[in-house]
Amino acid sequence: MSDTNSTQSSAQQSLHYSLLSAFLKGTVKIPQMPENALRIRSLLRDPYTSLEHLSRVINSDPPLAAYLMQFADSPLLKSARPCRSLRDVLARLGTSKLNNLVLSFAVRNIFISKELALQKAFRARWNASLARAAWSASLTSVLPEISADDALLGGLFQDIGSLPLLAELENWPQIERETDNLNTVCEQLSGQIGTVLLTSWKQPSHLVDCARYRNGHLASSSADTAQLYELVQIGEALHNPLKHQQLAQLPLAQQIFNDMDVEKVQQQLQEQVQVWFLLLGVKTRAR
Secondary structure (H helix, E strand, O other): OHHHHHHHHHHHHHHHHHHHHHHHOOOOOOOOOOHHHHHHHHHHHOOOOOHHHHHHHHHOOHHHHHHHHHHHHOHHHOOOOOOOOHHHHHHHHHHHHHHHHHHHHHHHOOOOOOOHHHHHHHHHHHHHHHHHHHHHHHHOOOOOOOOHHHHHHHHHHOOOOHHHHHHHHHHOOOOOOOHHHHHHHHHHHHHHHHHHHHHHOOOOHHHHHHHHOOOOOOOOOOOOOOOHHHHHHHHHHHHOHHHHHHHHHOHHHHHHHOOOOHHHHHHHHHHHHHHHHHHHOOOOOOO
């Protein structure tokens, strides 16, 4: 029986690496950023873009407009005056937050699959990415040199490789569809595929590094300041029960929290995390 299991495991590993090779060699087409998202981000970079023009472009994409209107009453927009229109929301969000929200919405919608098992795996991993982003953004309260906007995107992007990976699995029926096996494939390959994806999207290196070092393979760095990928690794350790024990092994976590255990760190950040959970629509409560 053990020989049979070993043979099956070797066969699955071989398939996994064949799948990775297909991405690295360009055999699998990397999904592109949706055209409307690219157009909006281009407008945001243009200092002459008016709010009226931006509102019209975003309203031409009803799902995106509805998504952004969710933030009308968000604590993120700290103001006594309510937002009554999309224009109000855009004005309150500001360029940086709006840019990141448009990007996160676009990322969420690049995954398409008709297979129920793959849809289920995607929903679970996307929700985990939202939770990681919430914890990462909350950590900026103790690491003010990193912006909450960058931390949010870094948390979302750490496992972004799982999205095109799960979509491509429709073409690989020989890979088992059990939940544990799909998670194993994602854990093994997401970092490298995510690095390829973010590089092709021309994202800055500090965001690419969040995918590159998602499995804790720390880069040797002489930087005096905290790195974004280090903060995101802490966010992952805080939100994922399977990785709680890794918190004590992360140099940046030791520097910030000394000998505090996971539960104490979570309690310290609880209130902020709940705000981000509400904002991002995370399906579970912060622990």
